[in-house]
Amino acid sequence: MPRRISSTLLDLPDKYFFTIGEASQLTWVKPAMLRYWETRFKSLRPARRESGQRKYTRRDIAIIKRIRTLLRDEKLTTEGALKQLKQELKGGDPSGAAASPHRSSASVLREIKQEIQEMARELGETQK
Numbered sequence: 001m002p003r004r005i006s007s008t009l010l011d012l013p014d015k016y017f018f019t020i021g022e023a024s025q026l027t028w029v030k031p032a033m034l035r036y037w038e039t040r041f042k043s044l045r046p047a048r049r050e051s052g053q054r055k056y057t058r059r060d061i062a063i064i065k066r067i068r069t070l071l072r073d074e075k076l077t078t079e080g081a082l083k084q085l086k087q088e089l090k091g092g093d094p095s096g097a098a099a100s101p102h103r104s105s106a107s108v109l110r111e112i113k114q115e116i117q118e119m120a121r122e123l124g125e126t127q128k
Helices: 020-027 031-040 058-073 078-089 105-127
Strands: none
Touching (some): 020 031, 020 058, 031 058, 058 078
8 A cells, every 4th residue: 555645745835935924824823823832832943034034944834734733623732732742853753643844855755756656656557
């Protein structure tokens, strides 16, 4: 059975950095809440431009989506979400739910390439 690629990184536009407005639209989290989460979650620290504008990376977007899931879907408190995210980012989560924020772009691309090759082989076999 072929592995499935996390949609976390595939749903994003082909960009390296996102403004706070773009991050807000992609994650369904208001900019004010994003700024608040930056004060609470040490793993969420977007870089800043010289003008002071935040530059969110794909990793930041994945972390924001995970925080949103922990708080809204799993109904954890901020403290509970903080502990859970910290554990997941250290690799302590056996389910690998937050593995995507830790993965490099190269590893994601390798996984995509492998899945495409597997699908091409399967298509080649079915057409014979």
